[in-house]
Amino acid sequence: MTGAPATNEELTDLYRELILDHARSPRHFGRIQDPTHQADGINPLCGDKLKLYLTVDRSGRIEDTRFEGSGCAISVASASLLTDTVIGLPVKDAEAYFEVVTRRLTSGDEADDGLEIEKLKALDGVREFPSRVKCATLAWHALHAALNELAMPATTE
Ligand code: ZN
Numbered sequence: 001m002t003g004a005p006a007t008n009e010e011l012t013d014l015y016r017e018l019i020l021d022h023a024r025s026p027r028h029f030g031r032i033q034d035p036t037h038q039a040d041g042i043n044p045l046c047g048d049k050l051k052l053y054l055t056v057d058r059s060g061r062i063e064d065t066r067f068e069g070s071g072c073a074i075s076v077a078s079a080s081l082l083t084d085t086v087i088g089l090p091v092k093d094a095e096a097y098f099e100v101v102t103r104r105l106t107s108g109d110e111a112d113d114g115l116e117i118e119k120l121k122a123l124d125g126v127r128e129f130p131s132r133v134k135c136a137t138l139a140w141h142a143l144h145a146a147l148n149e150l151a152m153p154a155t156t157e
Contacts, residue, residue: 015121015122018077019073019077019125021077022081023074026077027084028066028067030068031066031068032053032054032055032064032065034055035055036054036056037056037146038051038053038146039051039150039154040154041139041145042155043155043156044156046072046132046135049070050067050075050139050142051069051142052066052139052143052146053067054143054146056091060090060092061090062086062088063087065082065083065087066083067142071135071138072135074126074132074136075138078123078136078137078138079138079139082097082139082140093115095144097140098140098141098144101117102137104117104124105124105136137156142154
């Protein structure tokens with residue numbers, strides 16, 4: 001982008017576009033045949049369901065991640081943004097993103113802990129709609145559950 005810094009309103013439009021784009025054409029949608037990690041995520045409040053697959057290599061780096069399932073635009077966009085974010089990262093960095101994203105959405109604490117979160121800021125808008133926060137955090141809880149090999153499905157309830 002060039003020119004004057006975007007106004008808040010322009011940013012909001014930009015973020016809305018980003019969410020819609022990821023909801024319409026989710027990145028890394030599908031299944032991994034032999035994942036090293038996987039978890040289900042369920043948000044009964046909205047009816048969002050997803051399954052997240054990860055392949056973590058021997059050095060502890062996330063080689064690939066994919067997701068499948070169905071849900072509202074926000075849950076799908078958030079999962080899509082998640083996959084874009086964590087592929088190539090060490091597991092501990094992916095966990096740091098989980099911490100930051102869920103904290104930003106649930107507490108309004110805007111600290112980024114030095115992470116690259118430009119695109120993820122698109123999710124911040126849901127804070128104005130408390131019932132949708134769980135749609136946005138669902139995939140991140142599934143990520144956390146998968147990486148920690150928690151046996152139960154991640155649920156937002
Ligand atoms: Zn939802």
